[in-house]
Amino acid sequence: MGSSKKFITLITILVTFYMFSCVSSTEFxxxxxxxxxxxKSKTYGDMFNHWASENRFKVGDTIRFKYNKDSVLVVSEEEYKLCKATKPQLYSNNDDTVFKLDRPGLFYFISGVSGHCEKGQKMIIKVMETESSTESPPPSPSSNSSSPSNSSSSLPASTHKKSNALRTTVQFSSSGFVVFAIMVVSVFGLV
Structure with a gap:
C-alpha cells in the first residue's frame, strides 16, 4: 500500500477511534x-427536583453538593419518602461532597439535618441508560407528588439556568485503545 493511502487510512482510523471510544462526563x-x-419557603419546596429535571445526567457524571453546617445522604426510595434514613448508602458532612453517578436509574438524596428534608431539602436524580435516551426529557421526579405544581416564575433565579455544569472531561476507554492499536498494526503491516 502506498504511503499516501496509509496516511489517509490512519487518519480515518483516528477519527473513527475518537468518535467511538471517547467517554465524556460532566460535573454538576x-x-x-x-x-x-x-x-426558603414552601413555594420553593421542590426546587431541587425542579433543578434535577432541567439537567440530563448519564453514567459517569458527578454531582457536587456545596453546603454549610449540613449533610447529604444517599438513601432508598422509602427513606426518601419518609425523610428518615437508618442505613444510608452514603453519609457526608464535609461541606463539599462529590458523588459519582455510577449506574443508570434513580438516586435519592436527603439532608441529614433534622427537619431539613421535611422542608424540601431532598432530591431525586434520574440517570439515563443510554446516550440516545438523553434526547427526550425524563419525567419530573415530583410529577406524582401531592405538592403544588411548580412554575418557572415561582422558583429561585438560580434554578432557571439550563445547566449548572462545572466541567466536562473526556477520557479514552481502554477497550477502544486496544481496537485502535490492532487497526494501526494491521494497516501498517507490522504483524
Whole structure:
C-alpha cells in the first residue's frame, strides 16, 4: 500500500477511534448558585427536583453538593419518602461532597439535618441508560407528588439556568485503545 493511502487510512482510523471510544462526563453543582440549602419557603419546596429535571445526567457524571453546617445522604426510595434514613448508602458532612453517578436509574438524596428534608431539602436524580435516551426529557421526579405544581416564575433565579455544569472531561476507554492499536498494526503491516 502506498504511503499516501496509509496516511489517509490512519487518519480515518483516528477519527473513527475518537468518535467511538471517547467517554465524556460532566460535573454538576447541585442547586446552582444557591447550593444544597434548605428552601426558603414552601413555594420553593421542590426546587431541587425542579433543578434535577432541567439537567440530563448519564453514567459517569458527578454531582457536587456545596453546603454549610449540613449533610447529604444517599438513601432508598422509602427513606426518601419518609425523610428518615437508618442505613444510608452514603453519609457526608464535609461541606463539599462529590458523588459519582455510577449506574443508570434513580438516586435519592436527603439532608441529614433534622427537619431539613421535611422542608424540601431532598432530591431525586434520574440517570439515563443510554446516550440516545438523553434526547427526550425524563419525567419530573415530583410529577406524582401531592405538592403544588411548580412554575418557572415561582422558583429561585438560580434554578432557571439550563445547566449548572462545572466541567466536562473526556477520557479514552481502554477497550477502544486496544481496537485502535490492532487497526494501526494491521494497516501498517507490522504483524
Amino acid at each position: 453543582e447541585v442547586g446552582g448558585d444557591d447550593g444544597w440549602i434548605v428552601p
